Amino acid sequence: MTVQRLSLTSLLTQPLRFVLIPPALRFYLTHSLALLASLAVVAWTVWDGQSGFGLIHWVGVLFGGAILLMSLWPASWNRQRLINLAFDDQQLYLVNGLTEQAVALPRDRVCAVNKGKLPGHDGAIIAFTLDLALSEAELAVVQDTLDSQVEDRFKLDEDRYRFGFVANWQSRRQLLATVSVLAPVVVVPEIINEDDEDDDWD
Numbered sequence: 320m321t322v323q324r325l326s327l328t329s330l331l332t333q334p335l336r337f338v339l340i341p342p343a344l345r346f347y348l349t350h351s352l353a354l355l356a357s358l359a360v361v362a363w364t365v366w367d368g369q370s371g372f373g374l375i376h377w378v379g380v381l382f383g384g385a386i387l388l389m390s391l392w393p394a395s396w397n398r399q400r401l402i403n404l405a406f407d408d409q410q411l412y413l414v415n416g417l418t419e420q421a422v423a424l425p426r427d428r429v430c431a432v433n434k435g436k437l438p439g440h441d442g443a444i445i446a447f448t449l450d451l452a453l454s455e456a457e458l459a460v461v462q463d464t465l466d467s468q469v470e471d472r473f474k475l476d477e478d479r480y481r482f483g484f485v486a487n488w489q490s491r492r493q494l495l496a497t498v499s500v501l502a503p504v505v506v507v508p509e510i511i512n513e514d515d516e517d518d519d520w521d
Contacts, residue, residue, distance in 0.1 A: 321424060321425055321457075322422055322461065323422065323423045325412075326421070327399060327414060327420060328419065337406055339487050340399065340401060341401055345488050349488075350395065354391070356386075357386035357390055358383075361379065361383040361384055364379030400416040403487065404484050410423045411424055411426050411428065411501065413482065422460060424451070428451050428453065429502040430451065430452055430502055431504070432449060432501055433481070445483035446485055447491075447495055448473070448483045448484070450479060450480070453478060453479075
Protein backbone atom coordinates (compact mmCIF):
# COMPACT_ATOMS: atom_id res chain seq x y z
CA MET A 320 0.00 0.00 0.00
CA THR A 321 1.48 3.31 -1.10
CA VAL A 322 -1.03 5.58 0.64
CA GLN A 323 0.45 7.38 3.65
CA ARG A 324 -0.97 9.66 6.32
CA LEU A 325 0.65 12.88 7.46
CA SER A 326 -0.29 15.99 9.40
CA LEU A 327 -1.35 19.17 7.64
CA THR A 328 1.45 21.04 9.39
CA SER A 329 4.00 18.62 7.96
CA LEU A 330 2.41 18.84 4.52
CA LEU A 331 2.59 22.62 4.38
CA THR A 332 6.32 22.59 5.11
CA GLN A 333 6.93 20.72 1.85
CA PRO A 334 7.57 22.42 -1.52
CA LEU A 335 4.06 22.06 -3.00
CA ARG A 336 3.07 23.03 -6.53
CA PHE A 337 -0.53 23.76 -5.57
CA VAL A 338 -2.74 24.02 -2.49
CA LEU A 339 -6.51 24.38 -2.81
CA ILE A 340 -7.04 27.06 -0.17
CA PRO A 341 -9.26 30.18 -0.22
CA PRO A 342 -7.48 33.31 -1.55
CA ALA A 343 -6.35 35.39 1.41
CA LEU A 344 -7.80 38.75 0.29
CA ARG A 345 -11.24 37.38 -0.58
CA PHE A 346 -11.37 35.20 2.54
CA TYR A 347 -10.41 37.86 5.08
CA LEU A 348 -12.43 40.59 3.35
CA THR A 349 -15.57 38.44 3.45
CA HIS A 350 -15.08 37.57 7.10
CA SER A 351 -14.37 41.19 8.00
CA LEU A 352 -17.54 42.38 6.24
CA ALA A 353 -19.59 39.68 7.97
CA LEU A 354 -18.15 40.72 11.33
CA LEU A 355 -18.85 44.41 10.76
CA ALA A 356 -22.34 43.79 9.39
CA SER A 357 -23.36 41.54 12.29
CA LEU A 358 -21.89 43.98 14.81
CA ALA A 359 -23.83 46.83 13.19
CA VAL A 360 -27.07 44.81 13.29
CA VAL A 361 -26.68 43.95 16.97
CA ALA A 362 -25.71 47.53 17.89
CA TRP A 363 -28.64 49.04 15.96
CA THR A 364 -31.07 46.51 17.45
CA VAL A 365 -30.00 47.27 21.01
CA TRP A 366 -30.11 51.03 20.40
CA ASP A 367 -33.48 50.98 18.63
CA GLY A 368 -34.99 48.65 21.22
CA GLN A 369 -34.22 50.83 24.23
CA SER A 370 -37.88 51.82 24.46
CA GLY A 371 -39.06 48.24 24.12
CA PHE A 372 -38.08 45.05 22.33
CA GLY A 373 -40.34 43.83 19.56
CA LEU A 374 -40.12 40.78 17.32
CA ILE A 375 -37.83 42.53 14.86
CA HIS A 376 -35.42 43.34 17.68
CA TRP A 377 -35.27 39.75 18.91
CA VAL A 378 -34.67 38.55 15.36
CA GLY A 379 -31.85 41.08 14.97
CA VAL A 380 -30.21 40.12 18.25
CA LEU A 381 -30.50 36.36 17.72
CA PHE A 382 -29.40 36.18 14.07
CA GLY A 383 -26.96 39.08 14.21
CA GLY A 384 -25.52 37.75 17.46
CA ALA A 385 -25.12 34.24 16.07
CA ILE A 386 -23.21 35.53 13.04
CA LEU A 387 -21.16 37.80 15.28
CA LEU A 388 -20.16 34.91 17.54
CA MET A 389 -19.18 32.78 14.53
CA SER A 390 -17.17 35.70 13.14
CA LEU A 391 -15.37 36.14 16.45
CA TRP A 392 -14.53 32.44 16.74
CA PRO A 393 -10.76 32.28 16.05
CA ALA A 394 -11.04 29.08 14.00
CA SER A 395 -13.31 30.90 11.53
CA TRP A 396 -10.32 33.01 10.47
CA ASN A 397 -8.10 30.00 9.77
CA ARG A 398 -7.94 29.41 6.00
CA GLN A 399 -6.12 26.12 6.50
CA ARG A 400 -9.33 24.55 7.84
CA LEU A 401 -10.74 24.75 4.31
CA ILE A 402 -7.83 23.08 2.49
CA ASN A 403 -8.99 19.91 0.75
CA LEU A 404 -6.38 19.20 -1.92
CA ALA A 405 -2.70 19.75 -2.69
CA PHE A 406 -0.05 18.24 -4.92
CA ASP A 407 3.63 18.40 -5.80
CA ASP A 408 5.58 16.82 -8.64
CA GLN A 409 5.25 13.29 -7.27
CA GLN A 410 2.37 13.12 -4.80
CA LEU A 411 -1.30 14.01 -4.54
CA TYR A 412 -2.57 14.99 -1.09
CA LEU A 413 -6.20 14.66 0.01
CA VAL A 414 -6.68 16.92 3.01
CA ASN A 415 -9.11 17.12 5.92
CA GLY A 416 -8.56 20.68 7.09
CA LEU A 417 -10.87 20.31 10.08
CA THR A 418 -8.77 17.53 11.63
CA GLU A 419 -5.51 18.85 10.13
CA GLN A 420 -4.76 15.46 8.59
CA ALA A 421 -3.85 14.48 5.05
CA VAL A 422 -3.25 11.35 3.03
CA ALA A 423 -0.60 11.15 0.30
CA LEU A 424 -0.73 8.95 -2.78
CA PRO A 425 1.27 8.85 -6.02
CA ARG A 426 0.05 11.24 -8.69
CA ASP A 427 -0.17 8.42 -11.20
CA ARG A 428 -3.21 7.18 -9.25
CA VAL A 429 -5.19 10.05 -10.81
CA CYS A 430 -6.98 8.54 -13.81
CA ALA A 431 -8.97 11.57 -14.92
CA VAL A 432 -9.90 15.14 -14.04
CA ASN A 433 -13.63 15.73 -14.51
CA LYS A 434 -14.63 19.35 -14.99
CA GLY A 435 -18.41 18.94 -14.92
CA LYS A 436 -20.13 20.63 -11.96
CA LEU A 437 -22.14 18.36 -9.64
CA PRO A 438 -24.33 18.89 -6.58
CA GLY A 439 -22.65 17.69 -3.39
CA HIS A 440 -24.34 15.72 -0.62
CA ASP A 441 -24.30 18.77 1.69
CA GLY A 442 -25.70 21.18 -0.89
CA ALA A 443 -22.32 22.60 -1.95
CA ILE A 444 -21.47 22.66 -5.64
CA ILE A 445 -18.62 20.34 -6.59
CA ALA A 446 -16.36 22.29 -8.96
CA PHE A 447 -14.48 19.26 -10.27
CA THR A 448 -13.79 15.63 -9.44
CA LEU A 449 -10.78 13.34 -9.63
CA ASP A 450 -10.98 9.67 -10.57
CA LEU A 451 -8.51 7.77 -8.39
CA ALA A 452 -7.27 4.19 -8.61
CA LEU A 453 -7.28 2.77 -5.07
CA SER A 454 -7.35 -0.67 -3.52
CA GLU A 455 -9.95 -1.38 -0.84
CA ALA A 456 -7.33 -1.03 1.89
CA GLU A 457 -6.14 2.30 0.50
CA LEU A 458 -9.71 3.52 0.13
CA ALA A 459 -10.33 2.69 3.79
CA VAL A 460 -7.35 4.85 4.83
CA VAL A 461 -8.53 7.73 2.65
CA GLN A 462 -12.09 7.56 3.97
CA ASP A 463 -10.91 7.38 7.56
CA THR A 464 -8.61 10.39 7.08
CA LEU A 465 -11.25 12.47 5.31
CA ASP A 466 -13.98 11.26 7.67
CA SER A 467 -16.28 10.54 4.73
CA GLN A 468 -17.69 7.72 2.64
CA VAL A 469 -17.65 7.32 -1.14
CA GLU A 470 -21.19 7.73 -2.46
CA ASP A 471 -22.62 5.01 -4.70
CA ARG A 472 -22.68 7.40 -7.67
CA PHE A 473 -18.93 7.93 -7.24
CA LYS A 474 -18.02 4.24 -7.29
CA LEU A 475 -16.76 3.57 -10.79
CA ASP A 476 -15.02 0.42 -11.99
CA GLU A 477 -13.36 -1.98 -9.60
CA ASP A 478 -10.69 -0.18 -7.56
CA ARG A 479 -11.60 3.16 -9.11
CA TYR A 480 -13.40 5.92 -7.25
CA ARG A 481 -14.41 9.54 -7.83
CA PHE A 482 -13.68 12.31 -5.31
CA GLY A 483 -15.29 15.75 -5.52
CA PHE A 484 -13.82 19.12 -4.55
CA VAL A 485 -15.37 22.54 -4.03
CA ALA A 486 -13.68 25.57 -5.58
CA ASN A 487 -12.78 27.13 -2.19
CA TRP A 488 -13.63 30.64 -3.44
CA GLN A 489 -11.18 30.35 -6.33
CA SER A 490 -11.87 31.09 -9.98
CA ARG A 491 -13.18 27.82 -11.38
CA ARG A 492 -11.59 28.41 -14.79
CA GLN A 493 -8.14 28.97 -13.30
CA LEU A 494 -8.66 26.09 -10.90
CA LEU A 495 -9.46 23.64 -13.70
CA ALA A 496 -6.43 24.83 -15.65
CA THR A 497 -4.24 24.17 -12.61
CA VAL A 498 -5.49 20.66 -11.80
CA SER A 499 -5.57 19.62 -15.47
CA VAL A 500 -1.87 18.72 -15.19
CA LEU A 501 -2.83 15.74 -13.02
CA ALA A 502 -4.55 13.70 -15.73
CA PRO A 503 -6.58 14.01 -18.95
CA VAL A 504 -9.59 16.29 -18.54
CA VAL A 505 -13.06 14.91 -19.30
CA VAL A 506 -16.57 16.27 -18.86
CA VAL A 507 -19.00 14.59 -16.50
CA PRO A 508 -22.65 15.46 -17.21
CA GLU A 509 -24.35 17.34 -14.42
CA ILE A 510 -26.55 15.08 -12.29
CA ILE A 511 -29.84 16.85 -11.64
CA ASN A 512 -33.03 15.28 -10.28
CA GLU A 513 -36.13 15.52 -12.45
CA ASP A 514 -37.82 17.63 -9.77
CA ASP A 515 -34.99 20.15 -9.99
CA GLU A 516 -34.94 20.60 -13.77
CA ASP A 517 -35.48 24.33 -13.42
CA ASP A 518 -32.70 24.83 -10.86
CA ASP A 519 -29.66 26.82 -11.98
CA TRP A 520 -26.36 25.29 -10.87
CA ASP A 521 -24.26 28.14 -12.29
